[in-house]
Amino acid sequence: MTDKQAILVRHSVRKYRSVRIADDLVAQLKAKIDELNAAGNLHLQFVEDAGKAYGNLIYRAVGLISAPSIIVCVGEDTADLDERVGYYGEKLVLFAQTLGLNTCWTGTFNRKAVAFDVKPGERVVLAIAIGYGVDQGKDRKSKTYEQVTEVSGTAPDWFKEGVKAALLAPTALNEQKFMIKYNADETVSLETKGGGLTKVDLGIVKCHFEIGADKQI
Ligand SMILES: Cc1cc2nc3c(=O)[nH]c(=O)nc-3n(C[C@H](O)[C@H](O)[C@H](O)COP(=O)(O)O)c2cc1C
Numbered sequence: 001m002t003d004k005q006a007i008l009v010r011h012s013v014r015k016y017r018s019v020r021i022a023d024d025l026v027a028q029l030k031a032k033i034d035e036l037n038a039a040g041n042l043h044l045q046f047v048e049d050a051g052k053a054y055g056n057l058i059y060r061a062v063g064l065i066s067a068p069s070i071i072v073c074v075g076e077d078t079a080d081l082d083e084r085v086g087y088y089g090e091k092l093v094l095f096a097q098t099l100g101l102n103t104c105w106t107g108t109f110n111r112k113a114v115a116f117d118v119k120p121g122e123r124v125v126l127a128i129a130i131g132y133g134v135d136q137g138k139d140r141k142s143k144t145y146e147q148v149t150e151v152s153g154t155a156p157d158w159f160k161e162g163v164k165a166a167l168l169a170p171t172a173l174n175e176q177k178f179m180i181k182y183n184a185d186e187t188v189s190l191e192t193k194g195g196g197l198t199k200v201d202l203g204i205v206k207c208h209f210e211i212g213a214d215k216q217i
Contacts, residue, residue: 162180
């Protein structure tokens with residue numbers, strides 16, 4: 001499965017089978033995490049036993065307590081940390097999908113319930129639940145191409161393909177608070193007016209756009 005195919009089939013999954021992730025897949029996830037941490041100056045950490053990380057009432061209600069494992073997203077606390085976590089974290093989410101695993105980004109988790117490492121100068125951003133879903137999740141509502149784009153002149157096909165993939169990107173509360181601009185000089189810019197987790201969203205959207213467009217922006 002390619003990353004483009006993974007984008008098409010991936011949905012957030014909140015209910016998981018009570019099975020540990022197979023050792024060979026854990027090894028592949030860890031190798032991918034090492035690669036992404038180096039590329040993004042991050043400290044993403046796979047924690048095999050999520051324990052009660054999703055033990056609060058809301059997460060129990062949606063089923064996330066069943067997630068066997070968790071990826072804690074940590075990195076050097078620079079101004080672009082949230083966006084970097086979104087960008088490289090989504091690469092990991094799509095990789096997990098190609099391994100037959102399911103995921104859900106989660107804005108919070110019980111930090112005392114899992115063991116992970118935060119070095120001086122680093123900050124914990126959020127986490128990703130991971131495991132074998134009881135199902136593959138489902139389609140959800142999306143904004144339209146027109147609602148998320150501003151185009152100067154005529155947009156090329158690669159831009160349209162990028163936006164299609166961006167509209168399939170997970171965003172906090174499915175708010176899709178982003179704009180993708182095709183500028184007169186043929187460059188692309190991504191913007192968000194939101195606060196909080198929208199910077200993470202923006203990184204995720206950039207990751208999807210580049211895969212859809214086959215182009216780095
Ligand atoms: C930054 C971020 C934070 C999220 N936090 C939560 C969360 O705390 N709880 C939850 O159930 N889903 C959470 N989600 C999942 C979104 O609700 C989900 O991605 C969105 O509804 C779109 O659905 P999809 O991922 O199936 O495309 C989060 C997603 C993102 C990107």
